[in-house]
Amino acid sequence: AQSVAQPEDQVNVAEGNPLTVKCTYSVSGNPYLFWYVQYPNRGLQFLLKYITGDNLVKGSYGFEAEFNKSQTSFHLKKPSALVSDSALYFCAVRSYSGYALNFGKGTSLLVTP
């Protein structure tokens, strides 16, 4: 079975400060890992993915994520937060042999001016 944990329901950060949204995963074998963002009343937008290769993955809108196999983590980061980054962020995992994405519960990010 595969699963994702996002330990924080909400993350608050001031504009201009770095942000981190945490994600840990559990999967048999090597994982495919993804981050998505959801704005109110909208579908999910793809941010970035880790399949293989470099542990630091760069994605859309200045976001990046670091894959850590020993800690089974895939934390989302951004060096300087914007108010417009305020949204709901989802981490997802899929095993190499599966077809379904398992999503975390989501973390609400609030960036204050």
Place this chain on the structure above:
Amino acid sequence: KAGVTQTPRYLIKTRGQQVTLSCSPISGHRSVSWYQQTPGQGLQFLFEYFSETQRNKGNFPGRFSGRQFSNSRSEMNVSTLELGDSALYLCASSWTSENEQFFGPGTRLTVL
């Protein structure tokens, strides 16, 4: 290139009725997945289709079913609606199951 489209965007039904939701994937995408999103359970996988074959199904009762057509368009059907079926139903498509999925805006289903 047009994104994933879902119709209708909003739907109100009463208990016991059935409903069909439609999804048109991005042109060229052959994998279509469906998810249910609720405040309590979050995002839950319903099923995935590739080239008209259901390859994986989530832990949902048999009232939830789907299909995919030869043009990759997909429909999902929920029969004998229950209040708990009220949710945002999201469709996502990808080139293959290894690639990232692109999501549609969802269909908001309300069961009264």
